[in-house]
Amino acid sequence: MTSIQVRVTTGSRLHLGLLDTVEPFGGVGLMIDQPVTEVTAVRTSQYQRPNVASHRINAIAENFRTVAGQTELPPCQIHVHHQPKPHCGLGSGTQLSLAVAEAMCRLFDVDLSAEQIALTVARRGKRSAVGIHGYFNGGLVLEGTSNRVNNASINPIIDRTAIPASWCVGLFQESSSPCFVSGQLEQTHFDKLKPASKASQAKLRETATKQLFPAARASDFGRFAEAVEAYNHASGMLFSSVQGGAYNGPSITRLVDKLKQNGATGVGQSSWGPTVFAWFPSRQEATRFVDQTVDQTKIEVRYAAAKIEPRQIQVDR
Numbered sequence: 001m002t003s004i005q006v007r008v009t010t011g012s013r014l015h016l017g018l019l020d021t022v023e024p025f026g027g028v029g030l031m032i033d034q035p036v037t038e039v040t041a042v043r044t045s046q047y048q049r050p051n052v053a054s055h056r057i058n059a060i061a062e063n064f065r066t067v068a069g070q071t072e073l074p075p076c077q078i079h080v081h082h083q084p085k086p087h088c089g090l091g092s093g094t095q096l097s098l099a100v101a102e103a104m105c106r107l108f109d110v111d112l113s114a115e116q117i118a119l120t121v122a123r124r125g126k127r128s129a130v131g132i133h134g135y136f137n138g139g140l141v142l143e144g145t146s147n148r149v150n151n152a153s154i155n156p157i158i159d160r161t162a163i164p165a166s167w168c169v170g171l172f173q174e175s176s177s178p179c180f181v182s183g184q185l186e187q188t189h190f191d192k193l194k195p196a197s198k199a200s201q202a203k204l205r206e207t208a209t210k211q212l213f214p215a216a217r218a219s220d221f222g223r224f225a226e227a228v229e230a231y232n233h234a235s236g237m238l239f240s241s242v243q244g245g246a247y248n249g250p251s252i253t254r255l256v257d258k259l260k261q262n263g264a265t266g267v268g269q270s271s272w273g274p275t276v277f278a279w280f281p282s283r284q285e286a287t288r289f290v291d292q293t294v295d296q297t298k299i300e301v302r303y304a305a306a307k308i309e310p311r312q313i314q315v316d317r
Helices: 054-068 090-105 113-124 130-137 181-190 198-217 222-237 250-261 283-293
Strands: 004-019 026-043 076-082 141-142 158-159 168-174 264-271 276-280 298-302 313-314
Touching: 004 076, 004 130, 004 168, 004 222, 026 090, 026 130, 026 158, 026 222, 026 298, 054 076, 054 090, 054 113, 054 198, 090 113, 090 198, 090 313, 113 130, 113 198, 113 250, 130 141, 130 158, 130 283, 130 313, 141 198, 198 222, 222 276, 250 276, 276 283, 276 298
Parallel strands: none
Antiparallel strands: 004 026, 004 313, 026 076, 026 141, 141 158, 168 276, 168 298, 264 276
16 A cells, blocks of 8 residues: 555634624634644544544544545554644634544545535534635634534635745743633524624724735734734723633733733734734834833743635655
């Protein structure tokens, strides 16, 4: 049997906020180069159940079997070399699921569109499609809204652009973070939310299309950071009834406030948190800010840059 290996490497999704709290949602986010998700798929005589993320990967293998019209699970082994901590607001589940799904498709020459991989094999995109578009395209993404029927399609890209590679985003998380929002708890939160008003939706769209994206295209850091902060706060307020404000709980709110008080800009919460972000014109300025103002015995810090290219795929035959 010819040895074939497919390696897929992707980044993380920084979510700046949804346009609405009900379907079809829409929203803004971007891909960043850290933390990394990296997987390989290797052909074997029969399917090998993984030791890492086994529940997720086994489900994807079953989905692949169905889509590919096979009677048995795909004869392969999935190795997860790198993955972020789950449920930290960086879309790790979507990136891992897409990477595994596409690796299987490439390994067995199953030709599916990006949307088919996402919806039928990875089974992602129920709410936000920012991570899907980011995985396949990279960059800063404005996800539009569409009249989806039974999740049979993903929301389209309304706009997409690059962010200067020299800009740096700091990722901050308290070492003793509160419980993460995912699964049934996340669904319970959404069930309690009322739809955003037309005025709120219009304001979010205006901030994105008239301020955020033009600033990124013009490499205007100050305007960009201001727009990120405004958009994230306004989107967060749509969830105030379940979060207790624009940010998810008092500890995240305190962290956001402290970063702002110390002079950070473009500060916000990614998805439900607990990851908080702040933007800096350069990596040097980011590290200087952290060294001078952040107690790294209590706050975990990571640095990233915008990822403007799609996931990387390497096939070795």
